[in-house]
Amino acid sequence: xxxxxxxxxxxxxxxxxxxxxxxxxxxxxxxxxxxxxxxxxxxxxxxxxxxxxxxxxxxxxxxxxxxxxxxxxxxxxxxxxxxxxxxxxxxxxxxxxxxxxxxxxxxxxxxxxxxxxxxxxx
Numbered sequence: 063x064x065x066x067x068x069x070x071x072x073x074x075x076x077x078x079x080x081x082x083x084x085x086x087x088x089x090x091x092x093x094x095x096x097x098x099x100x101x102x103x104x105x106x107x108x109x110x111x112x113x114x115x116x117x118x119x120x121x122x123x124x125x126x127x128x129x130x131x132x133x134x135x136x137x138x139x140x141x142x143x144x145x146x147x148x149x150x151x152x153x154x155x156x157x158x159x160x161x162x163x164x165x166x167x168x169x170x171x172x173x174x175x176x177x178x179x180x181x182x183x184x
Contacts, residue, residue: 082121085114089133096159100126134158135171142179149176 088106092098103126104111118126134156141152153164169175 081117089130093137093157094155096157098157135168142176
């Protein structure tokens with residue numbers, strides 16, 4: 063008969079901010095994929111959707127889909143401010159397949175359309 067022993071050594075604890083850093087990394091690597099969603103995040107992180115949802119919600123206060131969209135909008139903001147790309151190129155580069163939807167989301171998130179940020183001096 064086999065006997066099992068339980069180790070008294072502490073298991074490594076991974077703080078949530080390391081998890082969010084990994085999530086951010088995965089999202090940034092897939093930024094241009096318009097179909098990138100929770101299912102893709104599951105595959106990349108090797109975790110269940112409920113685990114991912116719970117951890118992202120706990121750390122950020124947002125659902126994974128909202129968090130992904132906000133990451134896209136933050137990256138779009140940087141592109142609007144630092145590049146001469148057209149707004150449709152920026153929208154497609156950050157994973158939006160509709161310029162109208164991108165502009166609507168951007169305006170809702172930042173309180174003003176992307177065109178108003180293009181000419182603001184830092």
